[in-house]
Amino acid sequence: MTGSEESPSFRLAYVPGVTPAKWVKIWNERLPDVPLTLVQVPATEAPEVLRAGEADAGIVRLPVDRTFFSAIPLYTETSVVVVPKDHLITAADEVTLADLADEVLFHPLDDVFDWDAPPGEAAFERPVTTPDAIELVAANVGLLVVPQSLARLYHRRDLTYRPVVDAPQSSVALSWPEEATTDLVEDFIGIVRGRTVNSTRGRTAAKPAADDKGRRSDRGGTRQTPAGKSQGRSSTRSSAKPGSRTGGGKPAKRGKPRRRS
Numbered sequence: 334m335t336g337s338e339e340s341p342s343f344r345l346a347y348v349p350g351v352t353p354a355k356w357v358k359i360w361n362e363r364l365p366d367v368p369l370t371l372v373q374v375p376a377t378e379a380p381e382v383l384r385a386g387e388a389d390a391g392i393v394r395l396p397v398d399r400t401f402f403s404a405i406p407l408y409t410e411t412s413v414v415v416v417p418k419d420h421l422i423t424a425a426d427e428v429t430l431a432d433l434a435d436e437v438l439f440h441p442l443d444d445v446f447d448w449d450a451p452p453g454e455a456a457f458e459r460p461v462t463t464p465d466a467i468e469l470v471a472a473n474v475g476l477l478v479v480p481q482s483l484a485r486l487y488h489r490r491d492l493t494y495r496p497v498v499d500a501p502q503s504s505v506a507l508s509w510p511e512e513a514t515t516d517l518v519e520d521f522i523g524i525v526r527g528r529t530v531n532s533t534r535g536r537t538a539a540k541p542a543a544d545d546k547g548r549r550s551d552r553g554g555t556r557q558t559p560a561g562k563s564q565g566r567s568s569t570r571s572s573a574k575p576g577s578r579t580g581g582g583k584p585a586k587r588g589k590p591r592r593r594s
Contacts, residue, residue: 343369343517346383346391348376349463350410350482351505353392359524367517375462377443383510390509390518394445397508404508407525410480412446412500415470418493422476427496437475439466446501451478463487 343360347353353371360369372391374382379393383402397404414433416422422432430452438453441460456475460466466477467487480503484494507525509518 341367341517343367343390343521344372344388345369345521346372346374346379346388346393348374348379348391348393350480350486351392352482356521356524360521363524363530364520375443376445379508383508386510386513389513389515390507390521393506393508395504395506396447397506401510402508403511403514404506405522405525406504406506409502409504410482412478412497412502413481413484413494414497414500415467415477415479415484415492415494417470417473418491420476422495423493425495427498429499430497433476433478433497439469439475439477441466441477445480445483445503446478448501467492 343364345353345357357369357371360367372382372388374388374391376394379391380397380402382388383391383393392407393404395404395406414422414428422428425432433453436453437456438451439456439460440451441463443462444451453476456469460469463477463479463483464487467489469475470477471489471491478497478500481494481496507522
């Protein structure tokens with residue numbers, strides 16, 4: 334490699350709430366010579382980071398612009414409402430949007446849900462970020478509906494959450510610019526899809542050498558026996574057993590020996 338060539342590397346963007354650790358671990362095991370760099374970005378900025386080439390791929394929240402990006406859905410999250418620990422809602426195991434109709438619900442500017450406005454009473458202003466909205470919930474000003482991973486990410490001891498069974502849900506996907514589908518992107522696709530290192534669809538799957546194919550073909554298949562050996566075993570099976578008679582008649586009886594005078 335010449336001095337002007339850059340060593341291969343892979344940059345993976347990810348949004349808050351996403352935990353790519355398990356995929357990164359597999360990457361490091363399979364491609365130890367290709368460093369993977371994690372780039373955390375706000376959910377609203379992830380598309381522009383990928384468009385600008387500041388990351389090779391990203392684990393983002395849907396929807397994405399399908400005219401520019403490819404995307405592989407990974408999972409869909411449970412939606413929860415974040416409330417103070419002493420709130421009446423904590424008496425239930427789960428709630429509906431109707432149960433929140435009389436509550437003030439925050440709608441931060443970085444809200445990941447695709448709705449015009451949350452149900453319930455509108456807040457006096459829209460918080461800039463989800464962490465800002467969490468602070469207002471802790472101050473008993475209102476409540477917040479978020480994906481469960483964000484409720485865990487911004488956990489506070491004075492707050493808890495309950496599932497909202499009929500709320501919008503957020504789906505997470507692996508996404509990248511369609512025209513920038515590199516070999517390393519294909520490698521990461523194989524990892525998130527659970528392909529093994531020897532998968533026929535994986536780019537790094539080893540191909541058997543020609544002499545290996547020959548050796549395997551010698552070992553495999555139906556084994557043929559040389560004609561001479563086959564005939565020898567056949568004639569042995571058809572030969573008479575020791576002591577047996579091959580004639581069609583009964584054997585003659587032997588008389589008693591005559592006594593000498």
